[in-house]
Amino acid sequence: MARKTSAQNRRPAHTLARRREILDITRQIITENGFENIRMRELAKRCGVAVTTLYNHFGSRDELIAAVLENDFRGxxxxxxxxxADLPPDRKFISRVVYACDNILAMSDYTATVLTFYFRPKVDPILRSVVHDYVAGDFAGIAQAIAELGELQDWVEPADFGSDVVTQLYAIVIIWLQGYMLPSALHPRLLRAGATAFAGVSKGKTREAFERIAADPLSAIHDAATASAPAIRP
Structure with missing residues (x-):
């Protein structure tokens, strides 16, 4: 996975600006034509730079694409x-799903390209890692927070659980992209599916909180927004 090094952080402002421009143009091409159609020579021409500049900045084609994806997910x-960070687990979950869904609906073409690639039988492990690991780690962190409350089932391994939840929610987004779900149904469907999974691995008050989300996801969105709107709209 592409990472910012200390050397990259010390680059001049014009170099960082050029890097951001390359990432933006690459992202546009991904949205328009998919990952497979990224060609370094053509990309260099579109960016107005030499091919060697792309390799000097990113190392390889796949590392360049990974940098685009990581920039999006982390950004x-x-x-x-x-x-x-200080919210209870159920509120953390709502904020992530609602915010993610807002962005998915706003960037449907890009989402379709990324998730179609993600679910291919053979996918580059570097690129899959960027799409999968950050979100899976976030959900695993929620599971760990539940464990720290003493309300996670003993048999649950947070990392595996986070990975499974991400894959399940991504699959629901694919169903929407295929036209089998109205856009208005995406928020509640994602919330219900994820909350059901979290309720299944929780106990006590945390389980009750996730069961309430699963039973009435639209009310959960409203309640969370009323209590702390900035948590959903950073």
Whole structure:
């Protein structure tokens, strides 16, 4: 997975601006044509740089695509994770799903490209890791918070659980992209599915909280927004 090094953080402002421009153009091409159609020579021409510049910045084609995806996932969800750090597990879950769903609906073409690639039988492990691991780690963190409350079932392994929940929710988004679900149904369907999973691995008051979300996801959205709107809109 592409990571910012200390050397990258010390790059001049114009170099960082050029890097952001390359990432933005690559993202546009991904949305328009998919991952497979990214060609370094063509991308360099569109960006107005030499091919060697792309390799110097990113190392390889797959690392460039991974940098685009990581920039999106961390840029969108990193601030949200920080703002909701002190919320109870059920509220953390609502904030993540609602915010993610808002972005999915706003970027349907890009979402379709990313998730179609994610569910392919053979997928580059670097790129899959970027799409999967950040979100899975976030859900695993919620499961760990439940464990710290003493309300996680003993048989649950948070990392595996987080991975399973992400895959399930991504599959529901694919159903919507295929046209089998109205856009208005996506928020409640994702909330209900995820809350059901969390209720199944929880006990005590945490289980009750997730059961309430599963039973009435629209009310859960309203209640969370009323209590703390910035947690959903960073």
């Amino acid at each position: 969108l969800y990193g601030p949200l994770s920080q703002k909701t």
